[in-house]
Amino acid sequence: MSMNFGVSLLFAGALLATKAHAGCPQGQEAFTSCQIEGRNTEVFVCFDDQVATYSYGPIGGAPDLFLSEPVVRVDFAPWSGSGVSIFESVTFYNGDYAYNVGGGFDRPFSEEDMEHEPRRFGWVEVTESGEHAASLECIPETVSYGFGGGIYDIKVAAGLTWDLYSFTWVSDSIQPTPTSILQDSQYESVIEHCLPASEFSLGGVRMGDPLSALGKLGSPETIEDPDGRGEAIDRMTLVGMHLDIFQEEVVAMSTTSPSWEMPSGLKVGLTRGEVIRLLGRVPDGYTATSQSFTAYVCSDNPVPDPEWTMVIDFGQDKRVERIYFVSLAY
Structure with a gap:
């Protein structure tokens, strides 16, 4: 301005x-x-x-x-x-x-x-x-x-810059990547944005990790039928994050704390404009002022229902309130 x-x-x-x-x-x-x-x-x-x-x-x-x-x-x-x-x-x-x-x-x-x-x-x-x-x-x-x-x-x-598109402030320390993290995925002539599998990680804990790799984080608690499907899961509750484990594998992750960061730097507390800058663009189907963003995992063989989904929810203060990963395979 x-x-x-x-x-x-x-x-x-x-x-x-x-x-x-x-x-x-x-x-x-x-x-x-x-x-x-x-x-x-x-x-x-x-x-x-x-x-x-x-x-x-x-x-x-x-x-x-x-x-x-x-x-x-x-x-x-x-x-x-x-x-x-x-x-x-x-x-x-x-x-x-x-x-x-x-x-x-x-x-x-x-x-x-x-x-x-x-x-x-x-x-x-x-x-x-x-x-x-x-x-x-x-x-x-x-x-x-x-x-x-x-x-x-x-x-x-x-070191902040006003972003007219998202109506939020963006830190100058967050610079656009040479290429967008969001990639193009095509299924039956429909092109959508997807996210590399490497991004489905928070603080080094990754989707699909075996339970045996999480021993130092604590012990899970069995949750009976959390989604009404008749299946029990194991849930590990950490400071600011939940891990859901099914058949000895991490199938869902959710954080409301800035302490758990994705490899790209995406984390709770960032403004909407900062998220867009890190992603490289706004995901398909959303605008720069949307209340949430969703992206699916990239696959060498695109399918109608990708295995993993990422959801970023923004609070009323236009900052990331929650990051959520879920597997549709369980």
């Missing part, structure tokens, strides 16, 4: 950042703030070079809710660079709830526009488990929003 919008535009943004500082924690500055329409409440989003904070509560009083997030990790969506208005937002997550707070103003396109204070606007959107829960509008004259620099510059200085 280019920040060269001219002195007049930056000046217009600076005019809007005059009222929020009193509500920020000591040492922080305001990203945006406002009083809420129809309620005796106010919201502040503030930041310094380490932490971004969210507070919501009665005007002039102690906040009912206060959240904080490292500024390099916080879900900040910068202005797209187009449109009649400039606006940005930050989303904070608290359990099943997400609080998206934004502020903006109409762009001045002429000297006449500059003679009048631009229209200001702001909002708080609340979701629960990804579903809409509440929409709050700001009283326009109370909106404080200063465009330019701020959280954006801190993220860029930390």
Whole structure:
């Protein structure tokens, strides 16, 4: 995103950042703030070079809710660079709830526009488990929003790049591979993406490993008929990962911890954009904003039902929540 919008535009943004500082924690500055329409409440989003904070509560009083997030990790969506208005937002997550707070103003396109204070606007959107829960509008004259620099510059200085396709930040340390990890597989003239068998591994534990190779990890527990097929499996529960074993062989793996990493570097906690960069492209049938990705194992002799499947689930924070491998052979 280019920040060269001219002195007049930056000046217009600076005019809007005059009222929020009193509500920020000591040492922080305001990203945006406002009083809420129809309620005796106010919201502040503030930041310094380490932490971004969210507070919501009665005007002039102690906040009912206060959240904080490292500024390099916080879900900040910068202005797209187009449109009649400039606006940005930050989303904070608290359990099943997400609080998206934004502020903006109409762009001045002429000297006449500059003679009048631009229209200001702001909002708080609340979701629960990804579903809409509440929409709050700001009283326009109370909106404080200063465009330019701020959280954006801190993220860029930390080696992050905004990805317009996935609407997530991508670490510059994650570089695209010369060739995509996802490969083309064809069955009966239908071409799909597949994943090499070597990628079906987490922390060195691989799909298809014999039980005898897992002795140092612990002992499995027998689970009777977990999927209603009348078959018992052995399940090994590790810190942040489950292994399912059938007929002395690993047939399923699931992790919710960043400690268990695939050979390519895919792991829990990565943003959707970082996953796409590591894969090399978006899997067939999905988009850069999908809530999950699925890929099948590559085979020398393609079949309609490949033996192994990988599923990557993303949480509401647009980061990997779970990685799951399963064999259809048991």
